[in-house]
Amino acid sequence: MDDKFRPILGRGENYIFPDQNRPGAPITDRRPSYEEARNKLLSQIYTVKGKVKEIPPENRLDEVIFNMKMALGYTAKSYHPNNLIKQSGVKDVGSKKWQEKEVNNGKEKIRQGKSIFLRMSEDELVYLEHLLNQKSSELPKGFIDDIRIVEEFYIGDNNYLLNIFNKDWDGGRVEFVLHPFGNLEDVAEERFMDLFNKYGGNPNKVKIRSYSPGPTFISAYVERETLEHLVNFNPIRTVHPMVFRGVPEIRGSLTNLSLPKPPPEKTKSSVLVGVFDGGLKENSPYFKDFSKENYPIETEEIPDFIQHGTGVVGTILYGDLKEYGKEDTLETPFVNVESFRVLPPSDPNDVDLYEVIDVIEEVVPKRTDIKIYNLSIGPYGPIEDDYISRFTYVIDSLSQNGERLFTVAVGNDGDLEDDDSRRIQSPSDTVNGLGIGAYTFDLEQKIIRAPYSSTGEGREGAKVKPDIVEFGGCERNPFHLVGIDGSSRFFASGTSFAAPLVARKAAELMGRCNLVDPLVAKALIINSSIHPNMQFDRYLGYGATPNKVEDILGCDSNRVTVLYKQRILPKKYARLEIPIVKDLDYNGKVNIYWTIAFAAKPNPLNTEDYTTSGIEEYFYPNANQYKFTSPDRKHNYKRNLITQEDEVKELLNQNWKQSRFPITKSGTRYLNEQERRAEFKWDTIVKKGVSVQYKNLDSPFLVLHAMDRNIEEHLSDFFNYAVVVTVEYEKYQGDAYQSTISQYNKLEMAQVKNRNELFVK
Structure with a gap:
């Protein structure tokens, strides 16, 4: 090890190649016969026809919403009743999940099913009944198969x-x-x-x-x-209370301690962060040269809102001021802020956030110069699995191609009594942004969750929430902010100040590295995060990021990080080669970590299928190691096609069967849809790692499988993804970094600017 800065390596996409499809999960048919399913459905339609007539005209339209509950375990796209819908002419308008507990041998297991909302007229209902009364020989096989997985057909009682x-x-x-x-x-x-x-x-x-x-x-x-x-x-899908208590409660107060001196240099940075919050004192010497206030909602300033917005903007510009004394001078900020004051709303007696969301929808697409936004405001109350807020949907829609990144505070209700109330708050359940929790330190200076920081899990598509945590302060160890008076420190704590620290890092990553866009920044931040227990959870997410961006953008002599940027079409497989140096004089362990981040189009109609895309990956440590199975299937051997060529030939001569693909350390068990959901396969972030002896590695690679949940094939499209792979030769004393560059000459050393190169006159 030495102090030489070694930048991360990019252009890993030069080592991504198309790969062969893998087989799907085996199917066990537990469906009832068509006659049994048909008779049950006809009986339910008879009941439903009577229910329709009971609905008062004021509570329905000419078309009515019905529920079609599918059998447990049939949640995959391939089981969606497309043929039933097409043949009967009804309209599919969304879905939600249902689940029940199953106990086998004393072990409790939760199984999930899908309930589909169908919109149809009474004439279409009669036509569906007509189809079911036809002979099965006159009906398409797909229609018959769909009927066999219908559990129940009914009109929902919205009183629930x-x-x-x-x-x-x-x-x-x-x-x-x-x-x-x-x-x-x-x-x-x-x-x-x-x-x-x-x-x-x-x-x-x-x-x-x-x-x-x-x-x-x-x-x-x-x-x-x-x-x-x-x-x-009848047309109501869901309803949810909305509470906005102003800005999140600031746990702190103005002190009589002086601020450090403002920066003497007035040079601005070329890197921008957008902030939607309560505004700031623009004429303050701490802000006037480094931020711009915008007034999309022209209302009277309120001190509490201004203090909150001042704290957020000051955090992006200067970070936590704890390390500065009153005689110290702040450095010129290496990012600038565009602040959009969206609080208070136009009608202070009618507080909701629709006006704020309207502003975000209008501003963000126009400001193509801003790629990173911070949100430390939001409605009060935990997220619900069957409810997607407009706020969350809008944030995800504005970043569905990875073109921008939102950092969002998860909320400050982590110290409430029950788990449900402590759950993260909208819009931090975003699948395309980052939900940021807060950490503080215990008496031994170890990272712990700040007691107020809201907890996960998140929703389908982003189950790991918070994504990461940043320092947010606590009563014993407060966050030092610029006070509203422009001369005193404000001591505070909250996820409101953890989130802008991440926005600051994301913007710096993009500004300083030529290879980083918002999606890559997201992947780098997650990849560099370290959890105290080396595993993600619902308290700290994937952990805390390094304090210095150099630690994210840099490598060591024995630790190499490579970036891959690409797009992929659903149902396709891609082979991503991992740059392991060959022929090293080394017999120790190699730790390989990878983070995959992709941008997904949100689907607010399907709460259990909110992300329309997914990626599952398989790790192969040795491209030449295959499994060979004896003709009677009683024995199997691992053999290397290169180093054990003669043995391989002999086995094949004896009619042993060679596996279609190399042996994967990810296992050979194929996952069904239920298992994919349990392992967060539809999450927009994948972070995993393995440790392998160097001698057992030979041209290792990842295979990425792009998945898609669009029911209609023509809606499927390419989606963008970024992969960060870190290879650590645990006790290697040589320079693996330089060897990687030599052996993988299509990789490119990132151009990393110094902070002073970000400034413009």
Whole structure:
């Protein structure tokens, strides 16, 4: 080891090649016969036809939402009842999961199923009944197969939606989500407003935002009695209370301790971070030359909001001020901030975040110069598995191609009494952004979760939440911020200040390294994070990132990090070669870590299939090591095609069967859909690692399998991904870094700028 800076290596995509498809999971058919399933469904349709007639006209449209509950275990895209839907002419408008506990040999297991929302008229319902009354020989096989996995067909009772509201909840702002209704969307909104007005709602306190052909989000203030009437409106998919308590509570106060001196240099950085928050004192010497305030919502300033926004912006510019004394002078910030003051809202008596979301939707696409945004504000309350907030959906939509990155505070309710209440808050459940929790230190200076930091898990597509943690302070070890008075320190703690530290690092990574874009920055941050227990959990996520960006962008003589950037088409396989140096005088362990980050298009209609894309990977330590199985299948051997060539020939002459692919350290068990979900296979982040003896490595590689959950094939498209691979020769004393460059000459040393190279006059 030495102090020489060795930059990470890029252009790893030069070592990505197409690969052969792998077989899918074996299928065990436990479905009932078609006749049995058909008779059950006909009986349910008869019941449903009576239920439709019982719905008051004010609570329905000409088309009605029905539920089709599919059998347990049949959640994969290949089991979606496409033929049933096509033949009957009904409209698929989304899905949600259902689950039940199964006990085998005293062990409890949760099995999941899918419930599909179907929109159809009474005539279409009659036609479905007509199809079922035909002879099976007259029906397509696909239709018959679909009927065999229908568990139940019914009209949902929306009264269960009230369960999320406390018994003492007597009124407040809520968010309704309406199913997509195509050319009847205007009618659905009009009928909703008719009901709203009829049962005492104030139409001036309603905001409707449509995402056709997706759902419609409606923010409304309602009394409980009004809500109890409205939930019976058939087009409603879900409803959720919305609470905004202003900015997250700042756990701290202004002190009489002086700030360090502001930077003497007025040179600005070329690197920008966008912040949506409560604003700041723009004329302060700490901000006026390094930030710009924008006023998309022109309202009167409120000190608490300004202090929060000042703390967030100051964190991005200067970090935690704890290390500075009052006689010290701050360095010129290496990032600049574009602050968008979105608080308070235009109507201070009607607080919701729709106006804030509207601003984000308008500003972000126009500001192509800003790639990193920080959000330390959001609605109060834990996320729900069957509910996607408009805020989360918008953030994920704006970053679905990896073109920008949002860092989002997970919330400060981690010290509440029960697990459900401690859960992370929207929009930190984003699948394309980073949900940031907070850590502090125990008495032995070890990293621990800050007690207030909200906990995971996240939703489908981002189960590991928080993604990572940053220092957020605590009562004993506070975060030092720029006070609103411009001269005093503000002592505080909160995830609000952990998140901008990550935004600062992401922006610096992009500004200083020519190979880093937002998606690569996300992968690098996750890859460099270290968990105290060396495994992810719902408290610290993947762990904490290094304090210095140089530690993320640098390698050592025996530790080499390589970047791969590529895009892939669903159903395709890619072979990603890992740059292991050959012929080293070394017999020790090699630790190989990889992080895969990809950007996914969100689907708010399917809460259990929210991410439309996924990547699963297989690790092969030796490209030439295969399994050979005897003709009677009782014996198998591992043999190397190169070093054991003669033995291989002899086995083949004896009719032994060679495996189709090399032996994988990931195992040879094929995963079904239930198992993929259990192992977070649909998460937009994959982080894993292995330790292998150097002598057992020979041209190792990863195989990436791109998966897709779009029901209609024409909707499938390429999606972007980034891979970071770190290879550590644990006790090697030579220069593996230089050897890697020599043997893999298509790799490129990253160009890493010094901080002062980021400044512009």
